[in-house]
Amino acid sequence: MLELLEELQTELIVIFFAMLPIIELRGAVPLGISLGLSPIHSTILSIIGNMIIVPFLLKLLHPIMAYFEKTVIFSKTVGWVKRRSMSKAAIIKKYSLLGLFIFVAIPMPGTGAWTGSVIASLLKMNFRKALLSISLGIITSGIIVATISYKVFSIF
Numbered sequence: 001m002l003e004l005l006e007e008l009q010t011e012l013i014v015i016f017f018a019m020l021p022i023i024e025l026r027g028a029v030p031l032g033i034s035l036g037l038s039p040i041h042s043t044i045l046s047i048i049g050n051m052i053i054v055p056f057l058l059k060l061l062h063p064i065m066a067y068f069e070k071t072v073i074f075s076k077t078v079g080w081v082k083r084r085s086m087s088k089a090a091i092i093k094k095y096s097l098l099g100l101f102i103f104v105a106i107p108m109p110g111t112g113a114w115t116g117s118v119i120a121s122l123l124k125m126n127f128r129k130a131l132l133s134i135s136l137g138i139i140t141s142g143i144i145v146a147t148i149s150y151k152v153f154s155i156f
Contacts (some may be wrong), residue, residue: 006037010030010032010035010036010037011037011041011045013031013035014028014032014035014037014042014045014046014049015028015045015046015048015049015052016049017031017046017049017051018045018048018049018050019049019050019053021074021114022109022114022122024050024087024112024113025043025047025049025050025107025112025138025141025142025145026107026112026141026145028042028045028046028050029042029043029046029129029145029146029149030046030048030149030152030153032044032143032151033047033149033150034153039146039149039150039153040146041107042146042149043142043143043145046142047138047139047142047146050112050113050138050142051113051135051138053113053114054117054131054134054135054138055073055131057114057117057118057121058117058120058121058127058130058131058134059112059123059127061117061118062088062121062122062124063098065078065081065082067132075081078080082118082122085118085119085122086105086119086122087109087114088110088115088119089122089123091103092116092119092120092123093123096125097125097129097130097132097133098133100116100119100120100125100130100133100137101133101134101136101140102137103115103116103119103137104116104133104134104137104138104141105136105137105138105140105141105144106138106144107144107145107148110151112141113137113138114135115135116134117134119132120133120134120144
């Protein structure tokens with residue numbers, strides 16, 4: 001029973017870290033493997049965790065950012081987030097949904113579901129199409145990260 005609770009705790013940790021900006025599944029997959037989960041198990045949990053947040057981001061980012069942009073305290077931060085995100089939006093502007101998929105699928109710093117959701121929200125992309133594109137990008141990124149993590153962890 002205790003072992004089952006420990007595994008559940010490990011799974012929840014991986015899901016939680018996959019939901020976080022910056023870390024996302026790029027950090028959650030190797031974290032799960034390092035905590036003793038199999039690469040496939042860690043990848044599936046990371047994909048789920050990374051996907052959980054996307055619908056909320058796509059629906060809520062624009063109104064929340066618009067609200068906070070009007071405040072004295074957060075206006076500079078929101079402006080910085082917008083500028084930073086849109087500076088990475090060239091591929092998305094050029095290729096639309098395919099560009100959004102590629103942007104999310106490439107597991108590099110500054111790319112991923114969070115930034116992709118911010119850009120899709122700022123570009124006012126169709127919710128369902130953006131959600132599908134980001135979800136497919138997350139799955140692809142998960143496979144790439146899992147493959148790299150498996151190779152790295154098999155060396156040690």
